[in-house]
Amino acid sequence: MSYTIKDASQKTGLTIPTIRYYETEGLLPYVKRSETGNRMFCDDDIEWLNLICCLRSTGMPVRYIKKFIGMCLEGDSTIDNRLEMLTEHEKYINEQLETLNHYKSAVKWKIDYFKGIKKEIDERVNL
Amino acid sequence: MSYTIKDASQKTGLTIPTIRYYETEGLLPYVKRSETGNRMFCDDDIEWLNLICCLRSTGMPVRYIKKFIGMCLEGDSTIDNRLEMLTEHEKYINEQLETLNHYKSAVKWKIDYFKGIKKEIDERVNL
DNA sequence: TATTGACATCAAGTGCACTTTAGGATATAA
DNA sequence: TTATATCCTAAAGTGCACTTGATGTCAATA
Numbered sequence: 001m002s003y004t005i006k007d008a009s010q011k012t013g014l015t016i017p018t019i020r021y022y023e024t025e026g027l028l029p030y031v032k033r034s035e036t037g038n039r040m041f042c043d044d045d046i047e048w049l050n051l052i053c054c055l056r057s058t059g060m061p062v063r064y065i066k067k068f069i070g071m072c073l074e075g076d077s078t079i080d081n082r083l084e085m086l087t088e089h090e091k092y093i094n095e096q097l098e099t100l101n102h103y104k105s106a107v108k109w110k111i112d113y114f115k116g117i118k119k120e121i122d123e124r125v126n127l
Numbered sequence: 128m129s130y131t132i133k134d135a136s137q138k139t140g141l142t143i144p145t146i147r148y149y150e151t152e153g154l155l156p157y158v159k160r161s162e163t164g165n166r167m168f169c170d171d172d173i174e175w176l177n178l179i180c181c182l183r184s185t186g187m188p189v190r191y192i193k194k195f196i197g198m199c200l201e202g203d204s205t206i207d208n209r210l211e212m213l214t215e216h217e218k219y220i221n222e223q224l225e226t227l228n229h230y231k232s233a234v235k236w237k238i239d240y241f242k243g244i245k246k247e248i249d250e251r252v253n254l
Numbered sequence: 255t256a257t258t259g260a261c262a263t264c265a266a267g268t269g270c271a272c273t274t275t276a277g278g279a280t281a282t283a284a
Numbered sequence: 285t286t287a288t289a290t291c292c293t294a295a296a297g298t299g300c301a302c303t304t305g306a307t308g309t310c311a312a313t314a
Contacts, residue, residue: 038261054230083241093231103181104220114210165291
């Protein structure tokens with residue numbers, strides 16, 4: 001079973017130009033071509049794309065993903081490095097979660113603050 | 128009590144050029160100047176900067192912050208709009224948290240997967 | 255056979271958020 | 285008074301991640 005770039009786009013939520021862009025950046029070294037030069041995505045390629053989505057959505061730069069993929073191509077000897085990279089990234093995700101949670105309370109506080117002001121104004125009007 | 132731009136930078140963690148940039152973008156309409164034209168930040172300005180940090184770090188674009196500040200300048204009549212904006216942003220933060228948590232498990236899974244492979248390789252070597 | 259639609263490449267363009275550079279004024283310390 | 289530090293502006297530059305536009309090929313349909 002193989003998919004066109006349009007299929008791949010629909011399956012992953014990435015735009016077609018973005019997928020092409022990722023390929024030129026070396027993020028999709030496995031994708032085969034048809035006789036006429038069209039990309040043919042297999043299920044593994046779709047999985048790759050989903051992993052890329054995951055890493056990009058959590059803030060990993062394209063160049064790091066490229067590095068990661070380079071290590072995958074090199075084979076088993078790079079398992080440790082790959083593990084390290086992912087572990088680092090997990091840490092980074094946790095930091096983002098902390099930052100977000102921290103600022104989330106600040107925003108909440110501000111919302112309550114404005115609600116208080118609003119209430120005050122309303123009561124003033126009703127005097 | 129008033130602070131130089133360097134002080135403001137140290138208190139907020141923003142770089143000096145970033146603070147200047149925010150001012151040119153209209154994010155700091157209150158900051159006074161000394162006779163010689165130097166910026167003088169009061170405590171409220173520092174608080175403003177901290178709010179800007181909060182909003183920026185949680186993904187609010189500069190132009191939205193500008194809009195928000197514009198509403199603050201307009202006065203009480205904009206309280207509802209400000210509340211709406213912050214509530215929207217809170218929602219956005221929650222979405223980011225969901226996304227991050229979702230992908231966090233994917234990364235965890237991948238880490239465990241590589242750990243499994245690693246173990247397998249080690250055992251193969253030890254045969 | 256002419257048109258339509260999906261695919262391709264390549265180069266250039268876009269948007270955002272800063273950062274850097276160049277040139278100059280002012281204040282404090284040696 | 286000369287050097288050093290800090291401030292200023294305005295304009296240009298940077299980095300990243302795409303996106304868009306121009307041009308062309310190929311296969312199926314009207």
